[in-house]
Amino acid sequence: MGGTRWLSSRTKRGFDVVAATVALVLVSPVIVVTALAVRLRLGAPVIFRQERAGRHGVPFEVVKFRSMTDARGPDGELLPDADRLPAFGHLLRTTSLDELPQLWSVVRGDMSLIGPRPLPMKYVARYSPEQRRRLEAIPGVTGWAQVQGRNAISWPDKLAFDVWYVDHASWRVDAKIVALTVRAVFGGGGITADGHVTMPEFMGTEASSPDATSET
Numbered sequence: 001m002g003g004t005r006w007l008s009s010r011t012k013r014g015f016d017v018v019a020a021t022v023a024l025v026l027v028s029p030v031i032v033v034t035a036l037a038v039r040l041r042l043g044a045p046v047i048f049r050q051e052r053a054g055r056h057g058v059p060f061e062v063v064k065f066r067s068m069t070d071a072r073g074p075d076g077e078l079l080p081d082a083d084r085l086p087a088f089g090h091l092l093r094t095t096s097l098d099e100l101p102q103l104w105s106v107v108r109g110d111m112s113l114i115g116p117r118p119l120p121m122k123y124v125a126r127y128s129p130e131q132r133r134r135l136e137a138i139p140g141v142t143g144w145a146q147v148q149g150r151n152a153i154s155w156p157d158k159l160a161f162d163v164w165y166v167d168h169a170s171w172r173v174d175a176k177i178v179a180l181t182v183r184a185v186f187g188g189g190g191i192t193a194d195g196h197v198t199m200p201e202f203m204g205t206e207a208s209s210p211d212a213t214s215e216t
Helices: 003-007 010-042 086-095 103-106 122-125 132-134 155-168 171-188
Strands: 047-053 057-064 111-112 140-142
Touching: 003 010, 003 155, 010 057, 010 086, 010 103, 010 111, 010 171, 057 103, 103 140, 122 132, 122 171, 132 155, 140 171
Parallel strands: 111 140
Antiparallel strands: 047 057
16 A cells, blocks of 8 residues: 555554554553643643644644743743753653643544654745645654654754655554654653754754744
8 A cells, every 4th residue: 555545544544543542541540640740840731732734734733741831031032942841841752751642633633643743834834845745644643753863853854754754654664663663762862953952943944943942
């Protein structure tokens, strides 16, 4: 089954629903404990919400456990990520516990277990025609780019890996990504880009801003 056919197949969708539902049941105690810990450590709100680009660029609301504070400077603007990501938030990201609420997004159909990570809507206009092809897939909780280095790889490489997935998606590739994701989570690497606590904002293939992302 070719990449496009697999991405639209009932088999992939069926697997997503069953696997995400089972995972929600199994990790529900972890979700509750994590939610309580976020409330105690970071305060309200517990859930971070942001509009992201879904398949074909259709916007949807991504949900994650909040890992950053809302600290602002004298001008009222949010401080850089480095000043808003505490050790507890870094732990959430390293263990990928912040991603657990996205299992519900998979059940709803806004996301898939495997696919390109959902990125902010403002990035869509900055993609090259080739990079825009990543939007042919439903965004995923994990994906080919994530198991190649997560935030430690450059934006051009990350987006190229997403397009590769669109062209080569299959149940075998998805199974490989699941296995590599487990290894990546336990390894805890690649959550930061060089010189950043998260990932610099994508400004297009030729440019990037110094430290302007929020909860990517």
